[in-house]
Amino acid sequence: MLDHWVVPELVLESVPSERQLNRLAGRLGPEWESVLLDLGLSAEDVYRCRANHPLAVRSQVLAGLVLWRQRSGRAATVRELLQSLRAAELHPSIVDQVFL
Incomplete structure:
Protein backbone atom coordinates (compact mmCIF):
# COMPACT_ATOMS: atom_id res chain seq x y z
CA MET A 1 0.00 0.00 0.00
CA LEU A 2 2.82 2.39 0.83
CA ASP A 3 5.19 0.59 -1.57
CA HIS A 4 7.16 3.54 -2.94
CA TRP A 5 7.13 5.36 0.38
CA VAL A 6 9.97 3.54 2.11
CA VAL A 7 9.51 4.25 5.81
CA GLU A 33 -6.85 21.02 3.23
CA SER A 34 -7.67 17.76 1.45
CA VAL A 35 -5.07 15.96 3.59
CA LEU A 36 -6.70 17.24 6.79
CA LEU A 37 -10.18 16.33 5.55
CA ASP A 38 -8.93 12.85 4.67
CA LEU A 39 -7.54 12.54 8.21
CA GLY A 40 -11.04 13.13 9.55
CA LEU A 41 -11.13 16.82 10.33
CA SER A 42 -14.32 18.60 9.34
CA ALA A 43 -14.61 21.50 6.92
CA GLU A 44 -15.39 23.63 9.99
CA ASP A 45 -12.13 22.50 11.63
CA VAL A 46 -10.18 23.48 8.52
CA TYR A 47 -11.99 26.84 8.40
CA ARG A 48 -11.06 27.46 12.06
CA CYS A 49 -7.41 26.67 11.33
CA ARG A 50 -7.48 29.21 8.51
CA ALA A 51 -9.33 31.83 10.58
CA ASN A 52 -7.06 31.45 13.62
CA HIS A 53 -3.90 31.96 11.54
CA PRO A 54 -4.97 34.23 8.66
CA LEU A 55 -1.49 35.34 7.61
CA ALA A 56 0.52 32.14 7.96
CA VAL A 57 -0.37 29.07 5.91
CA ARG A 58 2.24 26.96 7.67
CA SER A 59 0.59 27.76 11.01
CA GLN A 60 -2.83 26.84 9.56
CA VAL A 61 -1.51 23.47 8.43
CA LEU A 62 0.33 22.81 11.70
CA ALA A 63 -2.79 23.69 13.73
CA GLY A 64 -4.80 21.17 11.71
CA LEU A 65 -2.20 18.43 12.04
CA VAL A 66 -1.90 18.98 15.79
CA LEU A 67 -5.70 18.93 16.13
CA TRP A 68 -5.79 15.60 14.26
CA ARG A 69 -3.10 14.16 16.53
CA GLN A 70 -4.85 15.37 19.69
CA ARG A 71 -8.22 13.94 18.65
CA SER A 72 -6.86 10.63 17.39
CA GLY A 73 -4.43 9.96 20.24
CA ARG A 74 -2.40 6.77 19.72
CA ALA A 75 -4.35 6.09 16.50
CA ALA A 76 -2.67 9.14 14.94
CA THR A 77 0.18 7.18 13.41
CA VAL A 78 2.65 8.06 10.71
CA ARG A 79 1.04 5.23 8.68
CA GLU A 80 -2.36 6.95 8.79
CA LEU A 81 -0.79 10.28 7.88
CA LEU A 82 1.09 8.75 4.94
CA GLN A 83 -2.11 7.21 3.61
CA SER A 84 -3.70 10.67 3.52
CA LEU A 85 -0.60 12.18 1.91
CA ARG A 86 -0.63 9.47 -0.71
CA ALA A 87 -4.36 10.00 -1.36
CA ALA A 88 -3.49 13.65 -2.07
CA GLU A 89 -0.91 12.38 -4.60
CA LEU A 90 2.04 14.03 -2.90
CA HIS A 91 5.51 13.21 -4.12
CA PRO A 92 7.36 10.66 -1.94
CA SER A 93 10.29 13.07 -1.49
CA ILE A 94 8.12 15.01 0.97
CA VAL A 95 7.98 11.93 3.16
CA ASP A 96 11.75 11.41 2.95
CA GLN A 97 12.34 14.97 4.12
CA VAL A 98 10.00 14.62 7.08
CA PHE A 99 10.10 11.04 8.37
CA LEU A 100 13.53 9.67 7.44
Missing part, protein backbone atom coordinates in the same frame (compact mmCIF):
# COMPACT_ATOMS: atom_id res chain seq x y z
CA PRO A 8 10.66 1.83 8.55
CA GLU A 9 7.85 -0.12 10.24
CA LEU A 10 8.79 1.31 13.64
CA VAL A 11 8.28 4.83 12.29
CA LEU A 12 5.00 3.88 10.59
CA GLU A 13 3.51 2.75 13.89
CA SER A 14 4.66 5.81 15.85
CA VAL A 15 2.70 8.98 16.55
CA PRO A 16 4.32 11.86 14.63
CA SER A 17 6.24 14.31 16.77
CA GLU A 18 5.63 18.05 16.91
CA ARG A 19 8.87 18.50 14.97
CA GLN A 20 7.77 16.11 12.21
CA LEU A 21 4.37 17.77 11.94
CA ASN A 22 6.03 21.19 11.76
CA ARG A 23 8.38 19.99 8.99
CA LEU A 24 5.44 18.52 7.09
CA ALA A 25 3.43 21.73 7.50
CA GLY A 26 6.24 23.63 5.82
CA ARG A 27 6.29 21.27 2.83
CA LEU A 28 2.59 20.93 2.05
CA GLY A 29 1.15 23.11 -0.65
CA PRO A 30 -2.48 23.78 -1.54
CA GLU A 31 -3.36 20.12 -0.98
CA TRP A 32 -3.11 20.57 2.80
